[in-house]
Amino acid sequence: PRRGAGQPDFPLAELHCHIEGAAPPALVERLGAKYGVDVSAIIRDGAYVWHDFTSFLAAYDHAATVFRSEEDYAELAFSYLTDLAAQGALYAEFFISPDHARSSGTEPEIYARGLAAGIVRARDGAGIEARMIVVGVRHLGPDAVEAAARFAAGPGRPLVTGFNLAGDERIGAAQDFAKAFDIARDAGLGLTAHAGELCGPESVRAAIDCLKPSRIGHGVRAIEDPDLVRQIAETGIVLEVCPGSNLALGIYPDIAAHPLKRLVEAGIRATLGSDDPPFFHTDLAREYELATQNGLTGAERIALTRTALEAAFVEEDVRRKLL
Ligand code: ES4
Ligand code: ZN
Numbered sequence: 545p546r547r548g549a550g551q552p553d554f555p556l557a558e559l560h561c562h563i564e565g566a567a568p569p570a571l572v573e574r575l576g577a578k579y580g581v582d583v584s585a586i587i588r589d590g591a592y593v594w595h596d597f598t599s600f601l602a603a604y605d606h607a608a609t610v611f612r613s614e615e616d617y618a619e620l621a622f623s624y625l626t627d628l629a630a631q632g633a634l635y636a637e638f639f640i641s642p643d644h645a646r647s648s649g650t651e652p653e654i655y656a657r658g659l660a661a662g663i664v665r666a667r668d669g670a671g672i673e674a675r676m677i678v679v680g681v682r683h684l685g686p687d688a689v690e691a692a693a694r695f696a697a698g699p700g701r702p703l704v705t706g707f708n709l710a711g712d713e714r715i716g717a718a719q720d721f722a723k724a725f726d727i728a729r730d731a732g733l734g735l736t737a738h739a740g741e742l743c744g745p746e747s748v749r750a751a752i753d754c755l756k757p758s759r760i761g762h763g764v765r766a767i768e769d770p771d772l773v774r775q776i777a778e779t780g781i782v783l784e785v786c787p788g789s790n791l792a793l794g795i796y797p798d799i800a801a802h803p804l805k806r807l808v809e810a811g812i813r814a815t816l817g818s819d820d821p822p823f824f825h826t827d828l829a830r831e832y833e834l835a836t837q838n839g840l841t842g843a844e845r846i847a848l849t850r851t852a853l854e855a856a857f858v859e860e861d862v863r864r865k866l867l
Contacts, residue, residue, distance in 0.1 A: 552845060557635040557852035557866075558628070558828050559736075560761055560784035560817025562679070562710070563659065564608040564644055566624040568822055575610035583610065592823045597742060597793055600823060601712065608644040614658035617650075621662025621674075629670035631829040635853060635866050636674045639708055642695045643681050643688060652695055660703045673866065675858050677706035677736065680724055683715040693724040697731030705857040706734035708761065709751070713742045718750035725755040734857030736761055736784065741795060745769035752781065759784055759855055764795070766812075767803035777811035782855040787834040788826030789819035805839040808847075815852040 569587045576583040586593055586603040594600040611617055621638070628636055645655035656676065663674045678696035680689030689709065696707045707728030709721055718739070725735055739751035741762035748766045751757065752775075763783040766772045776783070787802050796802045808814055816831040818824070835845055853866050 552632065552829075552832050554632075554846050555849055556628075556631060556633040556828050556832060557815070557849045557856070558633065558817045558831075559637045559759065559782075559815050559852050559856065560639075560786055560819055561624070561636065562604070562639045562641075562820050563620060563624065563676075564611065564641070565604055565820025565823055566638070566818075567607055567611070567620055568623065571620070571623065572607045572610050575612075575616060579610055579612060581610050583607070591825075594823065597712070600793070600820075604820065604823065605644070605647065608641075609648045611655075612648050612650055614654050614661070617655055617658030618662040618665065621659045622665045622669075623662075625663065625666035625672050625674055626670045628828060629666065629672040631827060633672060633828055635856060635858070636672065637677055637706065637857060638674065639679045639710060640676045640704075641679045641681060641710070642692050643684060653700075656701060656704060663703055673858070673862060674703070675705045675856070676703050677708045677734070677857065678704055678728075679708040679710040680721065681711035682709055682721065682738075683712040685716070686720045686724065689721050689724040690727060693727040693731075696733055697727055704733075706736060708735075709737040709755065710761070711738075713738055713747060718747070718754040722754045725757070729756070734758060738762060740765040741790070741793075745772045748772060748776075752776075758782065761817075762786060762790070764790060764803050764807065767806055773807065773810045773812065780813055782813045782815060782851060783807060784817045785814050786817045786819040786831070787838065788821075788831055789817075789824045791834075792824035792826070799834050799837045802834075802838050804835060808840065808844055813851045813855065814848060815855065816848050 594603040642652035645652045680692035735757040736759035737751045737757045738761035740748035759782040
């Protein structure tokens with residue numbers, strides 16, 4: 545493990561990372577050249593270029609189109625997970641999107657199979673364990689999100705253990721996606737949903753009430769409603785907090801303004817995630833450093849990892865070995 549100055553001396557884990565959002569710009573440029581896809585509009589001087597959430601999503605969508613073969617996806621998952629293991633992580637869950645697979649001309653089955661091969665390779669090579677969570681993209685509408693849920697629920701989806709609602713939180717109502725979550729729940733998948741990032745506490749409330757997830761992606765803007773903070777603490781819903789992402793997107797102006805410490809002090813169970821690390825110039829080790837800068841104690845940071853393992857969508861025998 546990478547253990548430089550200031551690196552935590554306890555294991556890390558993350559539950560919130562979008563796999564195409566973890567693609568190193570150099571890998572996207574290499575595959576872009578291989579497949580004749582011009583990526584110069586989204587990568588300049590080796591870094592992704594975007595200026596707000598909408599243009600970030602567009603850059604992400606474009607980067608995703610250069611991953612085409614089963615081996616491209618295996619390489620993507622392997623590179624993400626071995627880098628994470630080098631930071632000291634022992635477990636990760638990452639989001640996969642059948643809609644993004646299709647946009648690159650890849651069958652979602654091939655996409656999931658390639659990514660699963662990357663997980664197995666990283667487990668054998670670096671000792672890190674991982675599972676996949678299928679996302680529906682909310683701005684594509686309820687029918688697309690239901691189709692994603694049906695894909696996640698389908699037979700023969702090795703290492704897929706959860707379902708999530710991603711995309712633009714400002715589009716559509718949580719209620720519109722209740723049927724997709726019923727499909728995923730009935731298939732035995734773990735449930736999480738993005739809310740309380742671009743929109744406020746009313747969005748978190750709607751996600752909890754309509755979709756009944758055990759975890760919320762981000763959820764940080766729950767801090768704006770003390771009754772909601774109490775409810776989340778009392779019910780034990782876990783927040784997948786991504787401070788570096790929030791800073792990059794300007795949700796908070798600086799780390800001192802971030803509500804992580806206040807959420808933890810209110811008794812909310814939280815974990816850390818890197819979300820889309822190279823897009824947001826972050827990685828999981830930096831997320832733990834940001835937690836320190838936000839005022840979390842050593843014990844509170846260790847609890848972030850423990851909560852991740854407790855809230856992970858993983859088989860109980862594997863969880864027991866990790867804890
Ligand atoms: C997202 Cl669809 C998607 N991809 C990457 N990052 C995201 N954040 C929210 N939705
Ligand atoms: Zn996310």
